[in-house]
Amino acid sequence: MDDQRRIFLATASRLGALAALTSASATGRAQNRDGGHAYPFSLGVASGSPLPDAVIIWTRILHDPLNAAATPRLAFSVRWEMAEDEQFRRIVAKGAASAAPELAHSVHVDVTGLRPDRWYWYRFMLGDAVSPVGRTRTVPAASGMPKQLKLAVASCQHWEFGTYAAHRHIAAAAPDLVAFLGDYIYEWGPYQLRHPKSAVRASESFTLADYRARYAQYKTDANLQAAHHAAPWIVTWDDHEVANDYGNEQDERLDPRFLQRRAAAYQAFYEHMPLRLTPRDFAHLRIYQRYDWGKLARFHVLDDRQYRADLACPPPGRGGSNSVQPRTCPALTDLGRGMLGREQEQWLAQGLSSSPARWNILAQQTLMAQNSQLPVVKEGDGRFWTDGWDGYPAARRKLMDTLHTSRASNPLVLSGDVHSFFACELARNPSRPASPDNPLLATEFCGTSITSPSRPQTRTEQYVSMNHGIKYGRSDKRGYMLLTITPSDTSAHFLVLDNVHDDASPIARAAAFVVRDGRAGPVRA
Ligand SMILES: [Fe+2]
Structure with missing residues (x-):
């Protein structure tokens, strides 16, 4: 069992409302107060701490910026992509990272293996929600x-x-x-x-x-x-x-x-x-x-x-x-x-x-x-x-x-x-x-x-x-x-x-x- 799965199951069993919450986590959606589905990337994305071959990319899963409780207390698996172009035709790295409630569902990915002195574009995905695109560089x-x-x-x-x-x-x-x-x-x-x-x-x-x-x-x-x-x-x-x-x-x-x-x-x-x-x-x-x-x-x-x-x-x-x-x-x-x-x-x-x-x-x-x-x-x-x-x-x-x-x-x-x-x-x-x-x-x-x-x-x-x-x-x-x-x-x-x-x-x-x-x-x- 990978760590993400372990965190997911442990947290879910504590909550006891597994069915409703797994459905939310699988799609990356949380219901807002009107019963609609809220956008999980409400705080945008960021990057920093650049090296010649690596840069940190960041986001936080938060469906309602003024109400953290609207985001289920589960670990989400957030997908990410890094590309050489803004249209993501030339993807050079991708993966999935855990957004755990213990760290406010924040995501820090150290994207390595990059080329020095280059601009890159990155984004995150959760369910069918796609984050804004960030531009970064080594x-x-x-x-x-x-x-x-x-x-x-x-x-x-x-x-x-x-x-x-x-x-x-x-x-x-x-x-x-x-x-x-x-x-x-x-x-x-x-x-x-x-x-x-x-x-x-x-x-x-x-x-x-x-x-x-x-x-x-x-x-x-x-x-x-x-x-x-x-x-x-x-x-x-x-x-x-x-x-x-x-x-x-x-x-x-x-x-x-x-x-x-x-x-x-x-x-x-x-x-x-x-x-x-x-x-x-x-x-x-x-x-x-x-x-x-x-x-x-x-x-x-x-x-x-x-x-x-x-x-x-x-x-x-x-x-x-x-x-x-x-x-x-x-x-x-x-x-x-x-x-x-x-x-x-x-x-x-x-x-x-x-x-x-x-x-x-x-x-x-x-x-x-x-x-x-x-x-x-x-x-x-x-x-x-x-x-x-x-x-x-x-x-x-x-x-x-x-x-x-x-x-x-x-x-x-x-x-x-x-x-x-x-x-x-x-x-x-x-x-x-x-x-x-x-x-x-x-x-x-x-x-x-x-x-x-x-x-x-x-x-x-x-x-x-x-x-x-x-x-x-x-x-x-x-x-x-x-x-x-x-x-x-x-x-x-x-x-x-x-x-x-x-x-x-x-x-x-x-x-x-x-x-x-x-x-x-x-x-x-
Ligand atoms: Fe100040």
């Missing part, structure tokens, strides 16, 4: 130097603060790869299928069922599905996939059961992302990973949430972030406070020093450049928000030293979280301008949000004027970043929507920067 062979990589970078898509028009534009841009840097979901908001006019802080997610329902709600969006259907994604998480401003095992409420909540949230993240992971020990799910784009780019995808030291000097009686001055918060500059954890730091150092890539891209969640809220004239000055890298200055210094000693070529940091565009220089000491004594070690591009709001632009302009490393900042517009990476340079376009509340909003370039091979720092293009 990465170039390890030995090659590709001419170009077109990369879309996005983050922060709170359902309540606008439409996903930016995702429609990402799909239209036809990138080779999408990097999503966190806050794919936010943990609160009514479970509804329309983006509302205003936000209501209700229905906070705590349980596995809550988080699954949240992903289902978000993934119904046609524009988000289109961005997934256009290209493979690489992903990391930030705080809102679990809870605002959490770090390691501590949340804002100092909830003693937080680790249970985190495990549920991490499991739901795995269930809804095209990740190549073994689904076990969700309380400590390791998501930091590396991806090579031939010899052109190496992506070091980081997790700066799970292993960080507790946030420094939280408000009295609480966890979470604060804005603090080094004088009154000694913990801020404590040399022992890490951001990535020792194991990930060592993994990163090794990945940098062994990297054959022209561009070493640190794809991670939070702003790395120093962004003081007060002028910094001498050591100890300034006021810093503790949730980003500004809350972990010793860890940031250590990372800068690692970039320096690894001699990795062209370190480029990509970040999200702060709902603002920033173009930055990263010098070893961020409080002083770059100089021969204070070498410029990396470039940083921080993307704005898909929807989530930020501070007024006037305040951001004050930050730009107070912080040496920040060369440009824009916080009043939503959108995404489009990077073109070539052996000789990387260009970044900061793209902004006219109106995030208008699903049909056009998008335009707010600014563009270029980084030349061998010369850290963004140059206005």
